[in-house]
Amino acid sequence: MAADTPARGPLPVTVIAGYLGAGKTSLLNHLLAHPRGSRIAVVVNDFGDVGIDPMLVSTSATAVYATSGGCFCCVLDDEDDLHPLLTRLARRGAGVDAVLLEASGLADPQALARRVAEHPATVLAGVLQVVDAVETAQTLTTHPSLAHHLATADLVVVNKADLVDDPAEVVALCRDLNPHAPVVTTVEGRIDPALVLDAPSRPDRGDQQLLAHAALDEHASHASHASDGSHEHPHLHHEAQSLSIAHDGPLAPGPLMDLLEDRPPGLFRVKGVVHLALAPGGSVPVVVHAAGRQVRVDVLRSAPDATSRLVAIGSGLDLEVLQERLDACRAAADTAPSREDLARVRRRTVRPGRRLDPPSRPSA
Numbered sequence: 250m251a252a253d254t255p256a257r258g259p260l261p262v263t264v265i266a267g268y269l270g271a272g273k274t275s276l277l278n279h280l281l282a283h284p285r286g287s288r289i290a291v292v293v294n295d296f297g298d299v300g301i302d303p304m305l306v307s308t309s310a311t312a313v314y315a316t317s318g319g320c321f322c323c324v325l326d327d328e329d330d331l332h333p334l335l336t337r338l339a340r341r342g343a344g345v346d347a348v349l350l351e352a353s354g355l356a357d358p359q360a361l362a363r364r365v366a367e368h369p370a371t372v373l374a375g376v377l378q379v380v381d382a383v384e385t386a387q388t389l390t391t392h393p394s395l396a397h398h399l400a401t402a403d404l405v406v407v408n409k410a411d412l413v414d415d416p417a418e419v420v421a422l423c424r425d426l427n428p429h430a431p432v433v434t435t436v437e438g439r440i441d442p443a444l445v446l447d448a449p450s451r452p453d454r455g456d457q458q459l460l461a462h463a464a465l466d467e468h469a470s471h472a473s474h475a476s477d478g479s480h481e482h483p484h485l486h487h488e489a490q491s492l493s494i495a496h497d498g499p500l501a502p503g504p505l506m507d508l509l510e511d512r513p514p515g516l517f518r519v520k521g522v523v524h525l526a527l528a529p530g531g532s533v534p535v536v537v538h539a540a541g542r543q544v545r546v547d548v549l550r551s552a553p554d555a556t557s558r559l560v561a562i563g564s565g566l567d568l569e570v571l572q573e574r575l576d577a578c579r580a581a582a583d584t585a586p587s588r589e590d591l592a593r594v595r596r597r598t599v600r601p602g603r604r605l606d607p608p609s610r611p612s613a
């Protein structure tokens with residue numbers, strides 16, 4: 250289960266992609282029914298003038314917004330409404346802990362992921378590719394772009410496992426195309442929510458109203474409060490695994506960047522609030538996120554204490570290897586980082602203007 254990292258910072262956005270009918274909406278509804286206390290906003294990207302999917306999405310989401318009349322991942326001019334929408338959702342008063350962005354069955358999920366990663370107030374929490382256990386082999390021949398979508402996903406969900414005798418074959422096919430991503434099998438999209446949703450960490454509980462007031466696309470449907478009233482027991486084939494460290498001191502930038510940028514197989518995402526040891530005796534508090542191709546470092550003005558907390562979440566992980574990688578982050582904290590490691594941190598820092606230089610005394 251994912252540990253509760255008290256991360257402040259950007260709003261996590263998970264892209265849910267998949268070919269037509271694979272089970273995206275089912276998976277979305279499952280997450281809405283099991284939100285782990287998170288207030289979720291759903292953005293549905295539907296083709297055509299009349300959005301159908303929003304009507305099928307359960308109303309237990311904090312808000313469901315539909316963008317219709319085109320594929321916003323393809324519209325790169327100012328009229329694109331994804332960024333303004335994310336800006337609204339990321340506002341403190343919006344009361345949103347996570348965004349689930351359902352891509353149209355025909356959209357390129359990586360284009361959407363890039364749009365999310367470009368937004369300064371959000372962080373890409375990963376790209377989920379849902380595939381149909383029955384149809385995937387056939388779909389790969391008729392729509393070869395699915396191979397690329399699969400190869401670039403961060404988490405592959407082989408859905409409709411109930412309709413095949415043994416999903417192992419399609420799982421192996423997905424693993425061949427993407428050896429790095431965790432591959433989980435589901436019925437009706439019932440993944441372990443801990444893979445995607447954290448216990449809420451953004452401190453701004455409260456104002457649920459702003460979302461309802463946000464004037465969005467005229468096809469936007471309804472806003473209601475999140476609830477977890479479902480008594481359904483998820484049928485899980487693979488549960489989320491997580492490892493975390495809470496280290497009373499700073500972490501070494503080199504091994505940390507290694508972990509964030511070159512994640513071991515099965516590791517879906519990493520997040521944390523850590524003190525980065527930028528010089529002996531001096532550290533800077535930051536929020537780190539890694540999922541997909543995005544690695545993001547946000548410099549904090551201050552941290553609540555001197556503890557570095559890091560959580561790694563995945564499925565099918567080699568926990569021993571992961572533990573070694575996490576241990577390496579604290580073991581090397583007394584060693585001065587190399588110039589290259591500092592440069593790597595700078596490259597990933599969203600607001601490099603904000604004091605990335607080591608302070609004269611330890612932070613916190």
Ligand SMILES: Nc1nc2c(ncn2[C@@H]2O[C@H](COP(=O)(O)OP(=O)(O)OP(=O)(O)O)[C@@H](O)[C@H]2O)c(=O)[nH]1
Pocket residue numbers: 267268269270271272273274275276302353354408409410411412435436437438
């Ligand atoms: N038997 C079975 N049916 C499923 C499963 N998951 C989804 N379905 C059904 O498959 C159909 C498509 O599921 P959706 O969740 O709407 O799929 P989608 O990817 O959102 O579909 P589009 O939005 O049209 O691309 C629905 O009739 C679901 O009830 C599953 O695991 N097993």
